[in-house]
Amino acid sequence: MNSSQELFDAVLTGNSQKARIAVEHALSNGTDVRELIGTMNSAMEEVGRKFSRSEIFLPEMMVAARAMKSAMEILEPLIVGNPILARGKIVIGTIKGDLHDIGKNLVAMMFKGAGFEVVDIGVDVSREAFLESIRQESPRIVAICALLTTVLTELADAVAFLRDSAARNDFKIMVGGAAVDSEFAERIGADGYADDAGEALQVAKQLLGIA
């Protein structure tokens, strides 16, 4: 088995140690960093697909994300400052009035595993706090979660508020969570919606035009 296949399998099965060994082995053989990242992304996409089909569940998905994150630590020094490889920042938070963070944390993990820098600004986050974080962090995506139906108005207001902000053209807005569906997301003007954590990664990549 070649190191690329080993890396793919290691991420898919959530084996951090094997993922790191495979990356080190591949690097020592002169494999391009972009190729390694691509392999891991493919593995995570497969993880997302399996999760969406209920072939795997949260534990398996999370160790896969952990394996990729672990392997990415080896690659990070080679990525920093390289605009081709750096995937950019995502600001994520749960909307004001909602204290739930399980879904948000899952999505954040998937983003981190795929090489994004994630700025988690927590739960019960006001629209002003989202905007402040956007100004400070300059993210490529802002991901807003809502579990409770009672906060949907707040979510809609926040999306409108952020769309009107000065820096609007520099970032995309994603929404998700138990209370949200694609129809609502479209109605309030979000750029993207995901039904689960696996899909969230795909949507984020589509929004940014990343393969």
Add this chain to the structure above:
Amino acid sequence: MVEMTSRERVLCTLRGDLPDRVPTLTFGIDPKIMTAVGEGSITRTYDVFGLDVHPIFCQNWCQGIPLNAALSLDVPPDQQTAGGTYAGWNGVDEFGRLWKRGSYVGGVVKSEEDIERYVPQLVLDERMDPEKTRVLVKNRPDKAFCLATHTGPFGLTLESIGFEEFFYVYMDDRPFIERLLWERTRWFAEIAARGAELGADFVLMGDDAAFKGRTYISPADFEELVVPCYAAIVRRAGIPVMWHSDGYIKPLLNAAVMAGLVGVHSLEPKAGVDLGEVKKAFGDKLVLAGNVDCGEALIGSDLELVRREVRRCMTQAKEGGRYMLSDSNSIHAGCNPEAVKEMYRYAREIGRYDI
């Protein structure tokens, strides 16, 4: 058909027999609603709503909010640190769960020593106020009583390790999970048994195992890992045990049957639970309770929407018994009390089996 008392109605439903009408139930009522509807009185609130099932007094918090007949409905001040018998404000509680201003933010149980440290003493009487409970049960013989608490073994294991960390440990060190799960099981079983001694007719065991569209772990793993724990609780309780879980629990309902649970509560439609499908597959094996959407129908002032939602649930699950009309989670702070009243009133009207 002769009108039954609430207790007769509920016990009849739990046995799988046909009562005079569909009983009404909730898992919890937010203190704000209790203040608005019942002037802070738990009994009055349940009476105003006309609920068939009342809770016995028990320490019962969820996400920092005292629910049901919690020992106190007062949320502690910001600076108070939990760690005593109350769980759920600031700091680390007796189970190793970390809270910040009433919101669960993580768990601290990482080692065998932590397991020893964060298995609390039972101190059952501190948790349940036996005298008050006995008086309540004695004075309301017409009502059914349940012990409703959100400290089931699976959720408590997950929360005391921490959401993220739990799943890593689950994959890396399954015996550690099993040990903690059994400690939580033994603890809950004693609470359940004490509830039965004090007069509860059944236990409503809050134990979240799913979320929107998914279960946390695979149904096969759940059957292997959690079913023996639930079965042990059922045996020790000596009264029927109904399971409350958020999320899409349909794939776990076979596990509920295997464990000997009498029924399941919440059946969240927004998470993907189709009550009609569940009734078809499990209506002869489990008491189904819930499915009235508390996210949308109960927060507004459109009472026709409420009636439509109640009608839908009745149409899908009333036939043949083994159904309790209830919200899909709890009567949370965002609910409109008038919508909640209408839900239960209309349920009493169309829930009769002689029409």
